[in-house]
Amino acid sequence: MPTSERLRVAMPNKGALADASAQIMREAGYRVRREAKELVVVDAEQQVELFYLRPRDIAVYVGRGHLDVGITGRDLLLDSGAPACEVMQLGFGASTFRYAARPGDVTSTNELGGKRIATSFPGLVRKDLADKGFEATVVRLDGAVETAVTLGVADVIADVVETGTTLRNAGLAVFGEPILHSEAVLIRPQERTEPSPTVDILVRRLQGVQTAHRYVMMDYDIRVELVERACALTPGLESPTVSPLHREGYVAVRSMVPRGSTNTVMDQLYEIGARAILVTEIAACRL
Numbered sequence: 001m002p003t004s005e006r007l008r009v010a011m012p013n014k015g016a017l018a019d020a021s022a023q024i025m026r027e028a029g030y031r032v033r034r035e036a037k038e039l040v041v042v043d044a045e046q047q048v049e050l051f052y053l054r055p056r057d058i059a060v061y062v063g064r065g066h067l068d069v070g071i072t073g074r075d076l077l078l079d080s081g082a083p084a085c086e087v088m089q090l091g092f093g094a095s096t097f098r099y100a101a102r103p104g105d106v107t108s109t110n111e112l113g114g115k116r117i118a119t120s121f122p123g124l125v126r127k128d129l130a131d132k133g134f135e136a137t138v139v140r141l142d143g144a145v146e147t148a149v150t151l152g153v154a155d156v157i158a159d160v161v162e163t164g165t166t167l168r169n170a171g172l173a174v175f176g177e178p179i180l181h182s183e184a185v186l187i188r189p190q191e192r193t194e195p196s197p198t199v200d201i202l203v204r205r206l207q208g209v210q211t212a213h214r215y216v217m218m219d220y221d222i223r224v225e226l227v228e229r230a231c232a233l234t235p236g237l238e239s240p241t242v243s244p245l246h247r248e249g250y251v252a253v254r255s256m257v258p259r260g261s262t263n264t265v266m267d268q269l270y271e272i273g274a275r276a277i278l279v280t281e282i283a284a285c286r287l
């Protein structure tokens with residue numbers, strides 16, 4: 001197969017999204033790089049090429065159509081202004097993008113006019129200021145923007161907040177509503193509207209990984225007259241599998257259960273008479 005028919009995927013080469021991106025692709029059955037100096041990985045069997053790029057650059061490559069899809073943060077995508085769009089949310093790398101200042105200095109976004117705002121995301125901040133109708137000076141920094149206030153470079157920062165620890169350590173406090181809720185997303189060029197079977201396969205595989213993480217498989221035995229009550233507790237995604245047991249009057253039920261409610265459901269099943277309740281991990285799935 002010619003190189004051009006391979007799916008070309010942009011992967012974060014370092015930073016907060018790199019490990020989880022590698023893990024989800026590995027679990028989806030693709031060959032990922034084994035060491036940090038590999039820039040391109042060709043998985044000839046799966047007809048996929050992975051290009052390891054700076055997360056901030058990924059939307060640029062994908063937006064211009066040089067790569068078919070990429071994994072990046074929603075905040076980085078929007079900041080870039082690149083003509084790329086979200087295909088699916090990936091469920092990791094969650095953060096908010098927020099304004100912060102010394103407590104008491106600035107307490108509301110209504111006070112942003114005329115301020116100096118330090119950020120690594122000037123595109124996002126300029127758009128937010130324009131939406132809010134304020135004029136302010138945007139000071140673009142590469143990182144560690146929290147220190148810009150301490151050093152007198154800015155009055156306000158706008159930055160990624162995950163746990164809030166970095167802000168607290170810098171003696172800053174958030175104000176106003178979050179500018180954005182972000183997470184890792186799969187993106188594709190905005191222009192490309194024709195269907196792509198290879199992208200569809202990637203999306204289905206990634207959705208399969210997400211489902212396998214969200215659910216466990218539950219098996220149990222129950223008296224046949226109680227099966228309706230039991231199935232109401234474990235309705236599964238489509239319908240539970242009910243099989244006859246050798247022991248007369250009993251059936252075995254198998255159903256997918258949300259991971260977070262595993263123990264509650266087991267308690268409820270036991271309560272109504274289910275026994276031999278077993279929970280197993282789902283390694284992969286395609287719904």
Ligand SMILES: Nc1ncnc2c1ncn2[C@@H]1O[C@H](COP(=O)(O)OP(=O)(O)OP(=O)(O)O)[C@@H](O)[C@H]1O
Binds near residue numbers: 143
């Ligand atoms: N705790 C976090 N710190 C930074 N970025 C995070 C965090 N949690 C999630 N993210 C997301 O990760 C992306 C930033 O990734 P990127 O690799 O550019 O940042 P980084 O971890 O700051 O790396 P570097 O500082 O080396 O550039 C953004 O989409 C951001 O929302």
Ligand SMILES: O=P(O)(O)OC[C@H]1O[C@H](OP(=O)(O)OP(=O)(O)O)[C@H](O)[C@@H]1O
Binds near residue numbers: 142159162
């Ligand atoms: O709310 P928290 O959990 O503290 O995480 C948010 C911090 O992490 C990131 O910084 P990073 O470590 O990437 O350094 P950088 O600012 O140099 O990019 C981000 O820019 C914030 O500073």
Ligand SMILES: [Mg+2]
Binds near residue numbers: 143
């Ligand atoms: Mg950073």
